[in-house]
Amino acid sequence: MNPTKLFKDFFESEKAGGLILIACTVVSLLIANSALGESYHHFWQLKFAGLSVEHWVNDGLMAVFFLLIGLELERELYKGELSNVKDALLPIFAALGGLLLPAGIYLLFNFGTASQSGAGIPMATDIAFALGILALLGNKVPTSLKVFLTALAVIDDLCAILVIAVFYTKTLLWTNLFISLGIFIVLLAMNRLKIRNLIPYLIGGVAMWYFMLHSGVHATITGVLLAFAIPFGNGDEKSTSYILQHILHKPVAFIILPIFALANTAIIISGDITQTLAENYSIGIALGLIVGKPLGIFALTFAAVSFGLCKLPADLTWKNIFAVGLLGGIGFTMSIFITLLAFDNETIINNSKLVILLSSLTAGLLGFFALKLTLKKEIESL
Incomplete structure (x- = not known):
């Protein structure tokens, strides 16, 4: 399995990111709990x-993050791990297991309570952190494992986006929604007409974002829709999709996600x-991320392979x-x-963020040492 140059760029940017x-x-937590906390x-x-x-950070900049996720998903579908149905099913089943079991564990403790709306929190995987930790293991990691985790995390985030659209949309302004979707249809038509210039798509994307923002549906959905409207062509280095994805890699990894972290971890x-x-x-968040994620990913993957799917x-x-x-239990950004979106109470939001950080840290450390141990044994046995 030979990863494309773009996949290597993606992986390396996520490692540093x-x-x-x-x-x-760490900086955000220190400032928030210092004398500068109130001003911060x-x-x-x-x-x-x-x-x-x-x-602006959560609805605007994060739409750009989801645009990059959408472009990566599109590439996986056309030329990557997801382009072959048999290969695609492995990370798809893994992602589904990593979504359903964590949500089930959360609801086991919260169903019928005021906090049951948080079931989506332990369903998400943070691509940057997960790939960053995997990259710390260097050349010991087989390429197929890197691609598997990337595909798993991308599918995971796509499902999280769908969960946001379906379960976290409280009120709908249909006129604005239809205008936004109408712009999307126009962009798709431009794609079919083989218009390759990136500028009209970006202008249309901003307009689509504006109306989506005022529709009640979370505006970040626009990023994924725009990604699938942008021409992919044959996926080479001259394609519109490739050019934009290449442009976005470093700004997302080194500017947008760090700003998101600063804005949302002032706990x-x-x-x-x-x-x-x-x-x-x-309890639901912690067990969902630390226990539910690995068990769900493993169990459904094992079942799918056992049944020959x-x-x-x-x-x-x-x-x-x-x-x-x-x-996969590193939730962070998406969690x-x-x-x-799930909670209105500031205390619950603050406490949930703290639990997400602690759980993600625990999952990351466990994953790092588990991989280091298993990969070391496999290398020694060769």
């Missing part, structure tokens, strides 16, 4: 053009942390799949993103 995300999170929180709530700075750590961790939503790559073992499933 993951380390920067960690640094930004006030900054993110400053209004600009009718929206707070935090709102004030106060009170009894054991009481916070004992809340039903905290797909096959495990020759250079991977079931220990590898379980270990990489632990990395925090869904938290902001």
